Amino acid sequence: MKLYGNPMSTCTRKVLTTLAEKGHEAQFVLIDLAKGQQKSPEYMAKQPFGVVPYLEDDGLSMYESRAIIRYLDAKLAGPKLTPSDLPSLARMEQWISIEHSYFSPNAMGIVMELFFKPMRGLTPDMDKVNKGRDGSARALDVADRALMSQAHLAGDKFSLADICWMPYLQYLSATPHGNLITERPHVKSWWQRISTRPSWKKVVG
Ligand SMILES: N[C@@H](CCC(=O)N[C@@H](CS)C(=O)NCC(=O)O)C(=O)O
Numbered sequence: 001m002k003l004y005g006n007p008m009s010t011c012t013r014k015v016l017t018t019l020a021e022k023g024h025e026a027q028f029v030l031i032d033l034a035k036g037q038q039k040s041p042e043y044m045a046k047q048p049f050g051v052v053p054y055l056e057d058d059g060l061s062m063y064e065s066r067a068i069i070r071y072l073d074a075k076l077a078g079p080k081l082t083p084s085d086l087p088s089l090a091r092m093e094q095w096i097s098i099e100h101s102y103f104s105p106n107a108m109g110i111v112m113e114l115f116f117k118p119m120r121g122l123t124p125d126m127d128k129v130n131k132g133r134d135g136s137a138r139a140l141d142v143a144d145r146a147l148m149s150q151a152h153l154a155g156d157k158f159s160l161a162d163i164c165w166m167p168y169l170q171y172l173s174a175t176p177h178g179n180l181i182t183e184r185p186h187v188k189s190w191w192q193r194i195s196t197r198p199s200w201k202k203v204v205g
Pocket of ligand 1: 052063
């Protein structure tokens with residue numbers, strides 16, 4: 001199994017966390033995003049959108065992080081990260097969709113402006129930060145209400161839904177808007193719980 005990605009990329013981190021939870025190692029092919037390797041003709045012949053991650057396994061070539069982690073969980077031995085009971089499965093899918101539609105675009109709006117742009121000496125656009133803050137707050141309010149009565153997004157057990165939220169929570173917590181997490185008591189304790197898992201520690205170092 002060969003994974004093309006970058007250790008700083010949120011989407012690569014979902015895949016690496018899933019592999020670590022399953023106790024599996026893939027051969028890692030580093031794609032240097034700063035050098036634009038993801039846009040090289042050789043790489044785009046594999047991943048036509050020019051982004052990471054990209055997976056090759058047993059003759060299968062695939063991309064899209066959320067599809068890859070579902071594939072890995074179904075294929076690999078190790079703890080199941082997809083609930084077997086239907087209500088929990090439905091909740092897991094709902095929370096993956098909420099992450100994709102409402103949380104990560106807004107959280108990354110903040111992270112791009114306040115984490116990555118300053119690293120490149122650029123000035124943040126505060127309109128984008130404020131829009132990201134409002135959108136993230138709305139998604140985190142909904143998560144906080146759900147986490148009041150359950151330990152993880154799908155229910156009692158850790159699942160692919162938690163993995164999908166983790167990379168964005170990590171970057172958000174490194175910005176001056178980390179209080180979006182710490183001011184919501186149930187989100188705060190859930191984040192403390194999941195971010196101390198050995199799989200996540202392995203991924204973020
Ligand atoms: N929907 C894709 C998004 C992948 C994506 O946007 N990857 C980012 C890193 S997290 C990337 O490669 N960015 C480089 C670029 O846009 O050139 C997935 O889930 O795999």
